[in-house]
Amino acid sequence: MLSLRISHTSARGCNRPRRERKAGMTTAPVLDRINHKYVFLLATAAALGGLLFGFDIAIITGAGPFLTRHFGLNDLSLGWAFSSLLFGCVLGSLLAGRYTDRLGRRSMMLWVALLFALTSIGTAAAPSFTLFIVARFLGGIAVGAVSVLSPIYVSEVSPARIRGRLGALYQMSIVTGVLVSYAVNFLLRNTGPANWRWMFLTGVFPSLGFFLMLLFAPETPRYLVRIGRDDKAFGILERIAGEHSARLEMPEIKASLSEGNQNLHELLRPGIRRAVIVGFVLAILIHVSGVNTVVDYAPRILNSAGWTIDGALFSTVILGLVNFGFTLLSFAMIDRFGRKPLYIVGSFGMGGSMLLLVASILSGAFHGVLALVLVLVYVSFFASCIGPVFWTLMPEIFPNRIRGTAITVPVLTQWVANAVVVLFFPLAFSQIGKAATFGFLAAMCLVQALFAWLFLPETKGKSLEEIERFWGAKV
Numbered sequence: 001m002l003s004l005r006i007s008h009t010s011a012r013g014c015n016r017p018r019r020e021r022k023a024g025m026t027t028a029p030v031l032d033r034i035n036h037k038y039v040f041l042l043a044t045a046a047a048l049g050g051l052l053f054g055f056d057i058a059i060i061t062g063a064g065p066f067l068t069r070h071f072g073l074n075d076l077s078l079g080w081a082f083s084s085l086l087f088g089c090v091l092g093s094l095l096a097g098r099y100t101d102r103l104g105r106r107s108m109m110l111w112v113a114l115l116f117a118l119t120s121i122g123t124a125a126a127p128s129f130t131l132f133i134v135a136r137f138l139g140g141i142a143v144g145a146v147s148v149l150s151p152i153y154v155s156e157v158s159p160a161r162i163r164g165r166l167g168a169l170y171q172m173s174i175v176t177g178v179l180v181s182y183a184v185n186f187l188l189r190n191t192g193p194a195n196w197r198w199m200f201l202t203g204v205f206p207s208l209g210f211f212l213m214l215l216f217a218p219e220t221p222r223y224l225v226r227i228g229r230d231d232k233a234f235g236i237l238e239r240i241a242g243e244h245s246a247r248l249e250m251p252e253i254k255a256s257l258s259e260g261n262q263n264l265h266e267l268l269r270p271g272i273r274r275a276v277i278v279g280f281v282l283a284i285l286i287h288v289s290g291v292n293t294v295v296d297y298a299p300r301i302l303n304s305a306g307w308t309i310d311g312a313l314f315s316t317v318i319l320g321l322v323n324f325g326f327t328l329l330s331f332a333m334i335d336r337f338g339r340k341p342l343y344i345v346g347s348f349g350m351g352g353s354m355l356l357l358v359a360s361i362l363s364g365a366f367h368g369v370l371a372l373v374l375v376l377v378y379v380s381f382f383a384s385c386i387g388p389v390f391w392t393l394m395p396e397i398f399p400n401r402i403r404g405t406a407i408t409v410p411v412l413t414q415w416v417a418n419a420v421v422v423l424f425f426p427l428a429f430s431q432i433g434k435a436a437t438f439g440f441l442a443a444m445c446l447v448q449a450l451f452a453w454l455f456l457p458e459t460k461g462k463s464l465e466e467i468e469r470f471w472g473a474k475v
Helices: 036-071 075-103 105-125 129-157 160-187 195-201 204-214 221-226 230-241 243-258 264-268 272-288 291-304 309-337 339-362 368-396 400-406 408-431 434-455 464-473
Strands: none
Touching: 036 075, 036 105, 036 129, 036 160, 036 195, 036 204, 036 230, 036 291, 036 309, 075 105, 075 129, 075 400, 075 408, 105 129, 105 195, 105 204, 129 160, 129 221, 129 368, 129 400, 129 408, 160 195, 160 309, 160 368, 221 230, 221 243, 230 243, 243 400, 264 272, 264 400, 272 291, 272 368, 272 400, 272 408, 272 434, 291 309, 291 368, 291 408, 309 339, 309 368, 339 368, 339 434, 400 408, 408 434
């Protein structure tokens, strides 16, 4: 079992000079102060990419029934309409991981923001189903890229003490995007046969907001050190947490970046390889445990439980509010209880709610309010525990010198798993049956809980450089 030792510091001791360490024990650099306003603005600018992520993923939820009618889609073609964006995400995450360590986090996010806007227009204007799929695929490149770039940016500008909360800010942006898309879908549902086009077109507005906020954000200190701009990196670190903290962090950052060359072979080194494997497995489990099938196909699930289309679309707004509220709750928990306990509790909660869904189907009680309540329970456990922890963990478990390349493995993997699950869910739901489909998702939730218990390290309160040394120490 992997475990990461955490030094316990009292609230009064947070401002004390660093104590002498026991052998093998490290603590995060003591901060003079944290400029919370500045750090929050930086994290918010990058996290807005998550809003576009959530919006593009979920906008098709409400558009799906109208797309089916407009293009005459069957179960498999409907799966392609939903998953085409996700296959684009695979390519986008691969490209972003390959080039972010060369071109920078901020500069790439600016280009991604423009791509979001252009593909929103292209999807809305698509004259045929083929061109719709192409536009959604290109939009997926933007979503996949931002899923790499935004978490890296947030983790690299966040002091260790509050990195969990700021990492949760990215997940909060995702669920905000989901909620906004649900609201847009409901409000535009009766605007005529072109209603689905207006739904997709509204994605232009958050794209432009993301672009404008990034114009006022700097590059991350760790990337600036990588390209030799130490003075500017020091200035940003100083503004984030004071001169004393900046002087402590700069040598550690430079040392971590100087250890070896940044290439794919680095991923196979002992220590790094272990981190990559943990990220890879978690990336598969987060989607085969079913979250995006619920987010994307909520109207179809509720419709099968007797809800009308209007009622199902309104219920997605409720789902979005629950998702938002419980993600907000994660801010209070992630740096207090830690990543590992939340992952285990969340996985068991999701699995339990899925098993209750199976029981309701087998007993003939799967209809009306009960179906909605069980879906909401499932979403609440994911939103408060799994989602925020996953996107916080992925950038922080990898070494500075290879973070952009290494994070590609779990991010690309989760998009592949997501795309496959979303593609085949309508077919499985119709052909295999609701009980068997939800039973499989429940089993994967329990596997996720077991894996987290056995292999997930606790990173709460640790600097990125300390987490890097942990993996190396376990060789």
